[in-house]
Amino acid sequence: MMSQAVQYMARTRAYYEAQGFEVPYTWAHFDEIPFTPLARPLQESKVALITTAALYDRDADDVRKVATHTTSKIPERLYANDLSWDKQATHLNDLGSYFPLATLKQLVRDRRIGSICANFYCAPTEYSHRRTMEADAPEILERCRQDNADIALLVPL
Amino acid sequence: MPTVILGSAQDIVEHCGVPRFLFTDFPLGNPCGKPYDAEMQLSTVSHCFDVLEEATTAGLTVASPFQWDGDKTWRDRYLEIRNEDREKLRLKGEERKAQRKALRAAGRVRTE
Numbered sequence: 001m002m003s004q005a006v007q008y009m010a011r012t013r014a015y016y017e018a019q020g021f022e023v024p025y026t027w028a029h030f031d032e033i034p035f036t037p038l039a040r041p042l043q044e045s046k047v048a049l050i051t052t053a054a055l056y057d058r059d060a061d062d063v064r065k066v067a068t069h070t071t072s073k074i075p076e077r078l079y080a081n082d083l084s085w086d087k088q089a090t091h092l093n094d095l096g097s098y099f100p101l102a103t104l105k106q107l108v109r110d111r112r113i114g115s116i117c118a119n120f121y122c123a124p125t126e127y128s129h130r131r132t133m134e135a136d137a138p139e140i141l142e143r144c145r146q147d148n149a150d151i152a153l154l155v156p157l
Numbered sequence: 158m159p160t161v162i163l164g165s166a167q168d169i170v171e172h173c174g175v176p177r178f179l180f181t182d183f184p185l186g187n188p189c190g191k192p193y194d195a196e197m198q199l200s201t202v203s204h205c206f207d208v209l210e211e212a213t214t215a216g217l218t219v220a221s222p223f224q225w226d227g228d229k230t231w232r233d234r235y236l237e238i239r240n241e242d243r244e245k246l247r248l249k250g251e252e253r254k255a256q257r258k259a260l261r262a263a264g265r266v267r268t269e
Contacts, residue, residue, distance in 0.1 A: 007168050008235075014236070014238060018247070018250075019247065019249055021254075027173065029174065033216050035212075035215035036176070037213075038209065039159070080186075086184035086231065086235050090186045090192065091192065092186055096189060097186070097188075103198050103199055103202045144158065152158050152161075153160075153163065153205060154162045154164075155188055
């Protein structure tokens with residue numbers, strides 16, 4: 001499966017090395033991976049949608065924070081120009097290609113899933129593992145729990 | 158909380174280690190499917206929930222069956238470094254270092 005998949009870590013390492021950054025980024029890695037089975041059938045489950053896109057336009061060096069917004073309607077747009085998606089090969093003009101709220105609403109109508117949380121959650125793309133582990137991830141989890149989420153669907157850009 | 162990731166950076170996600178992962182082998186930015194292809198997007202997101210239901214242990218990766226039908230050179234071109242780009246990249250790095258130094262001095266850079 002990996003034979004043709006892009007090796008993003010190696011490409012990124014080489015790219016920043018070519019810019020003169022000598023210390024390569026250390027990607028997050030966990031020897032132990034948590035696993036929580038479904039507590040109830042999907043058709044009875046409430047889904048939390050988590051995206052790395054933002055509700056506002058950001059520069060690459062802007063401080064990024066957890067944010068939430070209502071799922072009662074599809075947002076007019078989200079922002080992700082500060083993230084490293086493939087700007088040569090594709091675009092983000094269609095929200096559904098990376099932020100599947102409309103698709104989730106269809107799956108609710110189809111009774112594939114029970115419901116969607118009242119909010120969706122914007123997760124900051126952070127270089128700092130510490131900040132993600134100690135601040136952002138716990139905050140997102142807490143907000144998901146406040147919204148009675150049964151399942152988390154993470155869709156990183 | 159039961160969790161599934163829908164994404165396109167297979168090596169990064171698998172290196173991290175996640176409970177369940179549906180891998181879409183598309184250019185970064187369109188993990189849910191091709192832009193404006195609602196049928197593909199519905200199939201892909203629904204597939205995530207199949208993975209959620211079927212996984213019994215952590216670390217499961219399932220590949221979406223869809224293939225990118227755009228420019229076939231996209232895999233080679235992402236962050237491609239050609240010899241003629243090296244000087245421009247070096248200069249870009251110098252500029253970025255200077256910018257970060259200025260932002261750090263102004264307290265605007267995320268730090269550990």
